[in-house]
Amino acid sequence: MPPHYWSFHNNILFDWVGNFLFRGGICLWSASYPGNVASVKSGVTSSSFGAFPRGSSGHWILVDVLRGSSPELVSALCWKPDGRYLASASCNGQSFTIWDVSQGLGTPIRRGLSSISLVRWSPSGDYFLTAKFDGTFHLWETNTWTSEPWSSSNGYVTGANWDPEGRVALLSFSNSTTLGSVHFSSKP
Numbered sequence: 001m002p003p004h005y006w007s008f009h010n011n012i013l014f015d016w017v018g019n020f021l022f023r024g025g026i027c028l029w030s031a032s033y034p035g036n037v038a039s040v041k042s043g044v045t046s047s048s049f050g051a052f053p054r055g056s057s058g059h060w061i062l063v064d065v066l067r068g069s070s071p072e073l074v075s076a077l078c079w080k081p082d083g084r085y086l087a088s089a090s091c092n093g094q095s096f097t098i099w100d101v102s103q104g105l106g107t108p109i110r111r112g113l114s115s116i117s118l119v120r121w122s123p124s125g126d127y128f129l130t131a132k133f134d135g136t137f138h139l140w141e142t143n144t145w146t147s148e149p150w151s152s153s154n155g156y157v158t159g160a161n162w163d164p165e166g167r168v169a170l171l172s173f174s175n176s177t178t179l180g181s182v183h184f185s186s187k188p
Contacts (some may be wrong), residue, residue: 024089026066026074028101033058057098070104078119081165089116089130096130109145113138118157122166128185129169131157139169139182 030039034057068154072090077085088106089096096116118131131137131149131175133156138147155174171180 026077026086026099027062027067027106028064028066029060030063030166031058032061039063047121064101064104066101066104066106068097068108076116076119078121080121080125081123082125085125087119091115091117091133100121109140110147118160118167120160120162122162122169123164124166126166127162127169129160131160131171135173150182154178154180 030146036058066086066088068088070093070185072093073089075091076089076096077086084101085099086099087096088099093116094114095109096113096119097106099106113130113132115133116130117133118129118137120129122128126142128140128142129137130140135153135156136149136151137157137160138149140147152171154176157171158174159172160169167184169182171182173180
């Protein structure tokens with residue numbers, strides 16, 4: 001059985017799987033329990049799994065599958081903090097995609113990027129970070145989707161996080177025990 005990778009946001013659980021059927025797809029699952037029945041998008045064959053802890057009658061329902069135009073394996077995901085958009089990327093692809101989850105529509109951004117290993121929104125959503133396996137990373141301003149490329153001699157970015165105001169991005173690298181940081185003096 002292929003591996004599943006899970007994350008949870010705003011009562012929606014998502015996973016991406018490495019098998020042929022879901023290659024290039026993202027499964028969106030919703031909590032369904034008495035008083036909160038999950039709504040399945042038209043055209044999606046729903047399935048469910050697992051009960052909630054302590055014997056509750058809730059379970060997870062497949063409510064949507066987001067599929068891109070290419071059969072790339074999704075290798076990185078991150079919700080925008082307001083929960084409206086989901087970013088996905090592939091280590092095999094030439095772009096990353098911003099999904100409007102409520103519409104089920106994905107917009108590929110910046111053809112020409114490749115081997116994206118990590119994506120992260122800033123807390124305000126004003127900035128977005130993409131990292132690649134070659135040691136480069138891009139910091140994007142999300143109003144115009146313009147970016148600044150950065151590089152590291154300490155290997156590729158293995159982790160990234162933002163401070164609560166979105167003014168500092170803290171980065172870890174594959175060949176270093178030292179953390180890096182990028183500071184922003186103002187919002188875009």
